[in-house]
Amino acid sequence: MKKRLLIHVMLCVLCFPLLLSAQDNAVSLKVQETNGQPIAGVTISIDKKRTMVTDAQGAVTIPNANSSIIVFSATGFKSKTIKADTLTQSTIILEQDVANLDEVIVTGLSTNVKRRNLANAVATISSRELSSTAPAQTLDGALEGKIPGAYINANSGAPGGGITVKLRGVTSVYGNTQPLYVVDGVFIDNSATSAGLNAVTSAASGGAATSTQDNPSNRIADINPQDIQNIEILKGASAAAIYGSKAAAGVIIITTKKGRQGKTAINVSQDLGLITVRKLLGVREFTADRAASLSSDPATSEALKKQFTDAQAAGHIYDYEKEMYGNTGFARNTELSLTGGGEQTSFFFSASQKDEGGIVKNTGYRNTGLRLNIDHRISDNIKIGITTNYINSSADRGLFGNDNVGATIGVALSSTPSFAELHPDANGNYPANNFAASNPLQTIALMKNNESVNRFITGLNLEATLQNSGKSTTKFIARGGVDFYNLQTSALFPGTLQWQAVNKGTSIQGFTKNLSTNYIASLVNTFTPSDNVSLTTSAGFTQETGDYNNLLNVATQVIAGQSNVSQAGALNATQLRTKYLNSGVFIQEEASIIDAVTLTAGVRFDRSSNNGDAAKFYTYPKAGLSWNLTRSGIVDEGFFNNIKLRAAYGQANNVPAYGSKFTGMAISNIAGNPGVIVNIQQGDANIKPERQKELEAGIDFSVLNNRLSFELTYYNKSISDFLMLQSLPSSSGFSSKWLNAGDLRNHGVELGLNAIPVQSKSVTWNTSVNFWLNRSKVIRLIIPPIPQGSFGYVLGSFQVEQGKSATQIVGLDGDNGVGVLGDAEPTFQMNTYNEVTFFGRLSLRFLLHWKNGGDNINLTSLQSDFGGTSADYDKVTNKMGVPDAVYRIMQIGTTARIFVEDASYLRLREAGLYYTFNEFHNSFIKSINVGVSFNNYLTFTKYRSYDPEVSNFGTGFSTGVDVLPYPASKRAAFHISFSF
Template sequence: MKKILLKKMLMFLLFFVPLGLLAQNTITGTVTSTDGGEPLFGASVVVKGTEKGAATDFDGKYTLTVNDLPVTLVFSSLGYDSKEVLVSTSVNPINVSLTGGVALDEVVVTGLATSIKRTNSANAVSSISAQELVGVTPPQTLDAALYGKFTGAVVSANSGAPGGGLSIKLRGVTSVNGNSQPLYIIDGVYVDNSSIPSGLNAVSGAAAGGSASNQDNPTNRIADIDPNDIANIEILKGASAAAIYGSRASAGVVIITTKRGKAGETKFSFSQAFGFTQAINLQGIRNWDAAKVEDAFGAAEVPLFTAAQASGNYHDYEDELFGENGLISNTRFGMSGGGEKTKFYAGMSYSDEDGIVKNTGYRKASVRLNLDHKVSNSIKLGLSANYINSSSNRGYFNNDNTGTTIGVSLTSTRPWDQLFPDANGNYPNSQSGASNVLQTRDLVTNNEKVNRFIIGGSADIKLYSNDNSNLKMILRAGLDSYNLSSRAIFPKELQFENVAGGDNGVSIQGSTVNRNLNFSGFLVHNYTTDSDLNFRTQAGITKEVFDRNTYLIIAKDLIASENNVDQAGSIDAAQTRLKQEDAGFFVQEEINFQDKFIGTIGIRGDRSSNNGDAQKLYYYPKASLAVNINNFEFWKSEVVNQVKLRIAYGESGNFAPFGSLFTSFDRNNIGGFKGISVSPFRGNPNIEPERQKELELGFDLGFLDNRVELQFTWYNKKVDDLLLQAALPPSSGFTSKWTNAGNLENKGVEIAINAVPVRTDDFEWTTNVSFWKNTSEITKLDVPAFNIGAFGATLGTFRIEEGKSATQIVGISPDGLVQHGDSEADFQMSFRNNVKYKDFELSFLWHWKKGGDNVNLTALLTDLNSTSHDFDDIDLDPAGQVGNGPYRLSQLGVSAAPFVEDASYLRLRELGVYYSIPKNLITKWSKDYIDSIKLGFSGTNLINIFDYNSYDPEVSNFGSNGISTGVEVTPFPSSKRYMFHLAIEF
């Protein structure tokens, strides 16, 4: 009686179904790759028609216990074709080699502590292997490696400056004012991806008009991660997949797994890449003559123009600024090995990249150590540790209201202006603007330095196991800690500093200390009935703490040209402290009947200190069903070997911004009396998180033994309780407050075709074609329609309006305020190919973006200064008589249409050509010391086709702000890269 009672208690506490004990037959063996015979870690070995299975260890070995023989085992692994093997006797081992292919059976995330074969997943989860990520050409940063490689994503370059600066949106806009960047998780660690301003606005005044959002051209912190350390990336694009991460998942989740060690002989790898970078598309200068000079600047300027031409002092300052061939050097060393108990992987890399502008560049050193230790057959421990040190010189670019940034100053610079320094290094003042662009380039410092530790630990503890059921506990902890130091120096020798009304030198120094901590614990129980019905139950709790302290010290009127902040006549300081604590739980049940019906239901509960009620739990449910029709007995087709129908629903959230709960105080100084005043922004103690609800429908088809795969997904994503800033009546004493006041909807389609058209002993061709399209609509707005981002309706701005696209661009016109464009693309496509012939390999990726508009204000500034490269062309004037520059200027104040431009492009994202020296030749030279040598050439953005009238249509002046991407004001131009490679394994 006591035993029965005890069993019932366990069932209730651990969500069990009854346990069973049956007879056993043990099958063992090793799973390897046909390409080199390397053991495959984490390969799946499953009894066909059941969920009963095992995963290989670091040696590729597996052990599986079954009730009766014969059985058919299905072997699969990420990036490899699956294989079925009939086992009719107990003779061991059963060794299997897998061939690289279309990876229908790769493993994808299905819970916080579990995964599932892609063939059984009801969600469209994108995966990128190490080969796809960095195998063609080394990217400058991790986020740059994601360009065009997965459906449903929009990647925008906030800056072309070395060191990154990208924003990623998954399946459209998910927030107007809240966070719109995905959550990044590396080996179980929640990592920070903030872009922290360095205080340049104190000089540029960029936020003095238009949008007050961040325009300081900072890097984003995911750029710190070394892409070469990564083994696999999974991208949960919508709420139906990301619901397991609750209130941090409304913008999607990027799950990164880094490389792990393999048992056996220690393997070493060394790679060296050299190359250079160039501007993608320089505009050129206006074709000046004496008449044009006189018309633009008056007769007094003509002699200066003709004298400069006669003396050879006529300069293309755009080419002088952006025409550098920045040198690139990437060095990497890695090693992997270990024994039966302990395995390790270590990676060390150093990158040194110069920009296309003098005195800009990026240096990064990264060290990684991953350890796995098997304490016993029941306990496994894992450790991931990464240290990064980087330094980025960003230059002084983007928008400003003082005419001092390099880009804005260049728009007023003429070829006959004399800006080069004399023999003593003294720069003349520019006669056409507030800044001598060469002096600003050479003397201004804008540097960011980062020291970062990312450490994660895990414990996998098997609590119970028999033939039909098992129970394990998984514990995880993570720390992401970094110190960011920024330093911006504007010496008093600068033209705009050493004038009446100037600041007489500015020194800005900032420091950010960020600490992210996360903890989680889970129980996972598997149970399989005699009728091959599998139940997998998981339950767990999570805790996250985010703590950031940032200060900026702005010193003006530098004494004796010192740049210490204490050596100044005027010192100002600002400090921002952010702290957030979240806690939650997660419960999920997965049911699998013979790989025919796979259903999942789960719920996540979250609470946060950022919510109005910090103790209130917000619940995020999920449910999904996948039906593999090809696994039913009636399916007999030899051509179509996979037909899966899937439906999924899920909810996720987005916390309110820090500080939206309360009304803060501002410091004040009136008549020399210091004090505090109430902020004009009123807090809202009832603020709630945004809630995202998504329905996803799709199907997957596999043809010709899975050599061709078609994936189709349709989704409808609704975001309720949008976080908005509502205006308040002046009588309240406040200007605005945070509130939940609207709904947003995204609908889209994603299509992917993966195929291996040719595979022979000497020749193999794999290909992928992807298509994705998203449309958005503001379905509800409880506040009056409002403009957001950009620089007002005269030039084109974004407008949030019920019944209209969330990304519409409106502006003035003769008919009033009208829509002139939309930053959302009509559609995007990518075309990725890999061709191998004997020892040669060719890989390339084309990316096509059709439609989508930018607000291009670079052209406006050059027009205002009569310096536009196309100023005299007449293709914009409907009558074909007025030059482009005069025509655009004639519309200023009349229509915003000329400043809203189509941002379509066709781009060769990546190209790689490699040659592997045959093994027999290597053996002759080095005996058995060297395993492989690979030589190659690669490039990034080598071919760029677009009509956009500036450096690159992929641009965003306002960084990763939710709506306001696709705005351009004299950015740091983007570049193309050429690289030469040597890789050795030994």
């Protein structure tokens, strides 16, 4: 008996793990492509309650599978649904979906739909396309050339970003022209805050400390692209209407990476790179006679001739352009991420640090970020998600662009010949530059212009199922968050600088606090009366607030070695505070019939504290129709695998500029008595929001077993009651007045092609090609046309004029008087993104971007002409037989046509070659990825300045003005990453 009992006990012990396995019923799977290569990052939904993600080798183990319904989905692949108890093999094969028909797209503040049933043209950018080819310095830079329907333009090459993004044309003149950025449900502030450099450059008239010509960076540059999972771009009102008053210029929805169930995965990556100038303009080759020609005074000419011959004999002929812009910046980017979780809680954590030097000494960019995203399922009916992000960034941007005192580096360089001596002596003392107001080498070495940011972004998502039956489900969904940052700008110009002889040292200290909040609370009911009909009703309310507080202190006669504004002989302070409160109510109905016809209708009621009547709700409707002809049986699947017709209409609004409804008060001091007087800019108490109406229609279809897909979209977008300033007669007591001045229209075409030209076990080639164009026209204008931005008719200017393009450039045109000289809007744009993979391990990726047409006002060459240093100064190609630079100067006052220049280009924006090692048996290392990349390395253009992407006036209406900016750069980098 004892022996038999012992045998039973031993059998139980031996069988216990098997019993546990049977109870656990775990399923181990490997997800692969059709060519046998593993797919990492596949999202696996188990009974719509649990989610898991495959590892770097495409493997996943699902505990407690039982008879669960398992859905496999990944971007670029067709979704697959299986039942766990019917599995006959451990390998799951996903087919590529070139048309991304199973991709889920946002259609409302709390609803979404698959792309195959989408009524709008919504562009998407995956994490792979965003940052896995040739990572850009900042997020805004990473978007360049990737969004069909967008005109994206770098304001300058200065470290720290600064990008203009316009979706489907001009949406405002004086209002907001940039899209709304939403990160995990949080509305992100994207302000560009002046550092007050106009106090020393006098670039803008009146000498005001703040100026759009300071060229600051946008705050969206703070976000780390490596943290992003995907981006959706809602380009027009028909898609973005539900987002309300901040969505008139479009919405860019950013979703960051989330946790996943399973063993914690660790990824460590290191990028090392070199940053160099993309293009130099060259310098004039001087001779003794050419040196003498720099002055019309005989005595001075003789002195210049001797100065040149002495410098030539001593070997002191310099290429100052190359010396100042030829610095090689070293780039380092380190990333650490952890992803994991259990059945109830999952997390994603990342820590990153980016440190990049500039092509000009003492300039560069540094960004340190921490992110923690947590998702927790409280019960089967309640789940909550929290996203947190801390960012500390610092950008040293130098002193560039337009100025009227000769202080900026580019302006000083433009009039400094190669035989001038600018280098310091043995004691470090810089000589005075006799050819300019400043010594640019001294300015680079001694000045400081820094933007530093501390930023916290926190978002909260709550989803609770209130009711669930066989045919109806009701959920409460709440989303929102807080975006808070402290921005400090610090510009220091010591009194030893040549051009500080009057101010005797200037310190400009700016302090900005910005708090933005937003939330949405909604109820969403999904009613499915039958297998062929599904109705989704959503309703809720939203609120957004903003509190921006900027204090700028300009101190002069600063004590040597000091930067505190209190250590100065004179101090001037300005403060700008803006607040707003926007709120809205919305309701939306979506109907899906036989998963082929989708009908959407909604309306939003919006009000804003910036409106003339802050209590009034304005109504903005939207509607959409999507009809999938193949899924509805109208067209049999044969040549067409999928064909869809779609149309959508929507309205959105852009709130008036802050303060436009008020007539402000200005400080006055009479006989030592402080007080206030009425400002010379008059407000309008009845100011209305700018209203945008858009109708878009299109067709999408795919053929050749979904290996080739096309997308065609036409849109017509009108903006009514756009905001402008009207000049008033002096007898009114005011110089200008805010008013709703007119209407304009944009219309355009967007074409897209996605294809898999080659697909085999050894080679796979994925490609996409996009084409887009936009045309604008001012339909109505109730005020006389006046120049907007730039420098007036003499050198070329933008001008809003009835019956003309909203982006036309006008100026003096010889005997024709003032005429149209060009247009900033490109004739068309195209891009192509390609990825060729060999044996699933070696990957070649590249992005080409072609901008055809679109003019800039190029004044950089003119400045060098004035200074006698243009590289082509002495060439003679003009009909008058004089040096070309002299000929160009002679045109001033007669025609501005010579300064309006075609800014077309073909650019290899990104290229990368990567190899993945993933055969590490019995090792804690899952994969190693190594590669090299090139960013903006090749540009083909006839444009005669540093870069055709430029905007001296920043991100507003007047883009494309070129006045000696910080030159553009290119970068080459080596990458290595480890997955554990």
